[in-house]
Amino acid sequence: MSFRRPVARQMPPVFSVRDAYANDMTRGQLRNPALQHPFRGVRAAPGVEIRLLERCAAFAASSPRVQVFSHVTAALLHGMPLPERFDNAPLHVMSPASARSTKASGTVGHSATFNSLEVVAVRGIPVTTVERTWCDLAAILGFADLVAAGDSLLWHENPATTIERLRDAVARYPSQRGRRRMRAALNSLSDHSRSRPESLLRLAVVASSLPDPVPNYPVFLPLSGKRIEIDLAFPDYKVGLEYQGDHHRTDRRQWRSDVRRGNDAVDENWSMIYVTGDDLGNFDDVIARTERRLRARGWNGKRAVSPKQR
Known part of the structure; x- marks a missing residue:
């Protein structure tokens, strides 16, 4: 040019x-x-x-109105995991309830009640807080995806908020859209899901007839002297489920570590089941395989919540 x-x-x-x-x-x-x-x-x-940040900055500069980025856009700016279909979504822009929502091309306008305490700056861009964003997502996402987004906010090693603050946001949320789904998701959140696939897998297992699993269960392996965490574990039967994302395959060091880690667990009599991206969206085979492993290790088919469930 x-x-x-x-x-x-x-x-x-x-x-x-x-x-x-x-x-x-x-x-x-x-x-x-x-x-x-x-x-x-x-x-x-x-x-x-x-990129998203540049699009938001440019739009904010082009509009003289008081607006904040919300819903999907705010979630992505906060680093919340969403389904791939939202990667290139239009910008979600929220205007005060007293103002008309934007009709600009490339945007989805919202007119809603919010206050200054529900707005923060992400690298200079005004966005709704993680709590308000999660509530707004209830009108867009399905139950499992909403839980996965909420789990990411509570991850115990680096929490962006607390379950108490989310409960307070839900109680104060001014809209009725998605409220039933929001409340159901709130009761299903975990602060021990490391990734979106792990959350989706956990929900599928919990919704089945299997015993409830323990997410990110810590295990000490005496033979190797190592401490590991199993993504989803049934400690009473020493059956574990591990999600293997694509980075486990493309990162040579990670792949070698995963293989060694799996072998070390098997040496300690753990029965390990590995789940990949091909299983996302339909965990029927994973559930069936897990049931066979559990029954082989003495599970009687009766559902019971593990006393070690977090």
């Missing part, structure tokens, strides 16, 4: 038309066909990967 007149050096890769004019760009420059048009009032340099 070339211009007869140089572009101001301070212009970011993604910028609003308003900022462009403020930096002396001309209308002719902004009409250059090489520029990308993410949505009205925003331009991006050719070949630039327009």
Whole structure:
């Protein structure tokens, strides 16, 4: 892309038309066909990967109205795991209830009641808090995906919030949309699910006729002298389920560690079941295999909540 007149050096890769004019760009420059048009009032340099943060910053700069990013957009900015179909979703923008929601192309507008305590800044971008965001997601996500998003906020090694704060947000949530699903999900959250697939797997097992598993169960292996955590465990029967994501396959060191770790567990009489991405969305085979392993180790088929359940 070339211009007869140089572009101001301070212009970011993604910028609003308003900022462009403020930096002396001309209308002719902004009409250059090489520029990308993410949505009205925003331009991006050719070949630039327009990431979510840049899209939000450019939209915020292009709009003089008081608005915050919410729902799916806020969830992604907070690092909450969502289904892949939301990776390139339109920006979700929330306006005060007294104002009309945005109709801008490339956005989903919401008009809702919220206060300043429900807004935080993520790298300078105004977004709804993790608690308010999780509540808003109840109108968009299914039960399992909502639980997985909530689990990520409670992960005990690096919690973004607490179950008490989520309960308080649910109690104060001003909308009725998704409220029943929200309350059901709230009662199913765990602070011991390391990833979205682990959460989905746990929910599938809990919804089956199998005993309730213990998530991220710590185990000491005397023969190897190692301490490990099993994603989902049935300690009374020494049966464990492990989710193997793609990074376990592409990272050589991780793959070798996983194999060694699995062998060490088997040496201690643990029966290990490995789950992959192919199983997501339909855990029937995993449930059936787990039932066979449990029965082989003395489970009588009666459901019982483990006393060690977290």
